[in-house]
Structure formats: C-alpha cells, structure tokens
Amino acid sequence: MSKTNAELARRWFEEVWNQRRDATVHELLAPGAAAHMEGAELVGPEQFLQARVALLDAFPDFRVTVEDIVAEGDDVVVRWSAKGRHAGDGLGMPASRRDASFRGITWMRFAEGQIAEGWDSWNLGKLLQELSAPIE
Secondary structure, eight states, rough: OOOOHHHHHHHHHIIISSOHHHHHHHHHHHEEEEEEEEEEEEEEHHHHHHHHHHHHHHOTTTTEEEEEEEEEETTTEEEEEEEOOOOEEEBBBOOOEEEEEEEEEEEEOOOOOOOOOOOEOOOHHHHHHHHSSOOO
C-alpha cells in the first residue's frame, strides 16, 4: 500500500527536520521542486539542504512539532511549531544564546509521491526581533 500525501508530509517534518536525514530530502523532494521559503526561492534538494544547514547552524537543537495536517488530493497543509536555542551565528546575527519558539504553516503540492512545490509561512520578523532585543 502506498503512503498517503499526508503521511509523506508528516514523515518530511519528522525525518528531515527532527532526525536530520538528508536521504529523506532526496527521496521526497522532486529534483525540480520549487520551495518558496521565508526570504528565499529554492529549486531542488541541494538548494534546500544548503538552506537547512544555515538554519541548523543557527539552531543546532531545532525541533519541529506537527500540530495539524489537512490534505486534499495532491495538496497538504501542515500547521507546525518549532523551537530551539539560537546557539550558532546565523540569521544575520551572532548567537544570542536565547531560546526561541515560533509557529508556521507549510503548503505542499505532491506529484507521484514527491513534493513538487512548497510554500512556507512563519513569522521570521518576530523571531529576529526577539533574538536581537536587549536583555532585560
């Protein structure tokens, strides 16, 4: 039995983000997949992996929790939350050593068992403001 797109989406978040499995990126992300991310437009697994490295360098303990999934046909929408400590230089600033948490939504379009296109929306501006605010 083949996996449903919702199951593949859940697997993406668990294996790609929480388990850091590069092989899953190559398995589930189509070679010409377009990723519309906060602040970047990426194409294919290699560009995605480079962007993921940058985020994980800034947040080495980054974890994502899937809160809800809605799927219809080839489209899957995932509501998620993430947390981690800004322990590495990244996001355009030195490590703040602050804990951060934020929420987002990812819309994925699947074709033939792979992600063909995806859109991420999360509050990057709020995160950057929190990490750079003076310590009280």
